[in-house]
Amino acid sequence: MSIQRTIPRGFWQALGFVLANSYFFKFLKHVPCPTLNCYACPAASFACPIGTLQHFAATRRVPLFTLGILGVIGTVFGRAVCGWACPVGGLQELLYRAPVRKFRVSSRFTFVRYLVLAGLVFAIPFLTGEPWFSKLCFVGTLEAGVPLALGDRVIRSLIGPFFWMKVGITVALLGLMLLVKRPFCRFICPLGAIYAPFNKVAPSFVTVKEDLCVRCGKCTEVCPMDLDVPKEVNSLNCIRCRECVGMCKALERPGR
Numbered sequence: 001m002s003i004q005r006t007i008p009r010g011f012w013q014a015l016g017f018v019l020a021n022s023y024f025f026k027f028l029k030h031v032p033c034p035t036l037n038c039y040a041c042p043a044a045s046f047a048c049p050i051g052t053l054q055h056f057a058a059t060r061r062v063p064l065f066t067l068g069i070l071g072v073i074g075t076v077f078g079r080a081v082c083g084w085a086c087p088v089g090g091l092q093e094l095l096y097r098a099p100v101r102k103f104r105v106s107s108r109f110t111f112v113r114y115l116v117l118a119g120l121v122f123a124i125p126f127l128t129g130e131p132w133f134s135k136l137c138f139v140g141t142l143e144a145g146v147p148l149a150l151g152d153r154v155i156r157s158l159i160g161p162f163f164w165m166k167v168g169i170t171v172a173l174l175g176l177m178l179l180v181k182r183p184f185c186r187f188i189c190p191l192g193a194i195y196a197p198f199n200k201v202a203p204s205f206v207t208v209k210e211d212l213c214v215r216c217g218k219c220t221e222v223c224p225m226d227l228d229v230p231k232e233v234n235s236l237n238c239i240r241c242r243e244c245v246g247m248c249k250a251l252e253r254p255g256r
Contacts, residue, residue, distance in 0.1 A: 013084070015085075022043070023042075026044075032070065034085060035081060036139055040143070041144050041147070050137075051131060060126065079195045080202070080240035081195060082240075089239070092224075093224050105183070110237055136166060136169060145167075182224055185225070204240055206240075208233060212248075213248070216248070220244075224243060233251070
């Protein structure tokens with residue numbers, strides 16, 4: 001029996017959030033978190049990997065330590081980190097369960113996350129000296145901006161139009177998550193863009209037995225990334241969640 005069937009992915013995603021914000025392990029603050037988590041969260045125990053990359057871009061240095069950590073994680077797990085450990089992914093899947101009308105958005109637009117990585121994470125910080133992705137990031141607004149504003153009168157007195165713009169971006173994204181499968185992961189997340197190429201080398205692939213596949217669409221229906229599973233499993237957009245495995249006998253681990 002697979003671990004997916006014994007312990008739900010939601011448990012691991014929640015555990016990822018707890019470990020990233022465990023408060024008592026702040027000595028790890030210089031270590032990049034494997035998932036997207038705001039370093040400014042009062043309980044954060046790790047550095048934000050995207051925030052760290054921006055800092056080095058802004059100061060025009062090469063973040064060898066951070067790149068090494070992300071490279072090792074990507075080589076071992078690929079985008080399985082996105083499917084199993086990232087609480088932002090878990091939040092999106094949870095919100096998508098809301099009983100409202102759903103919409104499908106073509107995966108052809110997933111290239112946008114590479115533009116976000118190149119532009120907001122590297123190029124613009126390099127040119128301006130400011131971490132613009134972190135300034136706009138909805139995760140930072142949820143985990144740090146809003147909690148700090150609610151808990152500190154001085155911070156509330158400093159709130160201006162830019163803060164409310166960030167709140168508006170956050171509300172818009174949360175609303176979109178009710179309607180579309182994992183929109184932030186698919187079209188925006190720069191960390192997912194970093195891990196994606198490692199799907200080509202990381203283990204834990206799923207194989208498709210073409211002779212058994214009848215194109216019933218059941219695997220595609222349960223895919224949280226809205227992929228055409230027989231064609232796109234193990235692609236750069238696949239988060240290795242294995243939700244498709246078990247839906248059809250044409251999908252299984254290699255070597256079985």
